[in-house]
Amino acid sequence: MSIAKMTHCDHKRLISGKNRVIDSIYHIQTVNGAIAHFKGWIDVKMRGVAIKYLSHYLAWFMESRSNPNYQQILQFAYGGQQ
Numbered sequence: 001m002s003i004a005k006m007t008h009c010d011h012k013r014l015i016s017g018k019n020r021v022i023d024s025i026y027h028i029q030t031v032n033g034a035i036a037h038f039k040g041w042i043d044v045k046m047r048g049v050a051i052k053y054l055s056h057y058l059a060w061f062m063e064s065r066s067n068p069n070y071q072q073i074l075q076f077a078y079g080g081q082q
Helices: 028-046 051-065 070-077
Strands: none
Touching: 028 051
């Protein structure tokens, strides 16, 4: 079973030479931009990471890009509903 199926995520295959857009929402430039932003964050902020903890760094990166308000921060900190 693939990771996409196990996590109930959409998996679309974008091949740069053939399809640049799939279903009018999945665009290869968006994917490339997100990957470049993550790599830049890893290189500059973290100065490299251990592969063992890559999922933790990815979660940290995603959280750092979100913009929760004060109430949400308190709920997350004290185990409230997300």
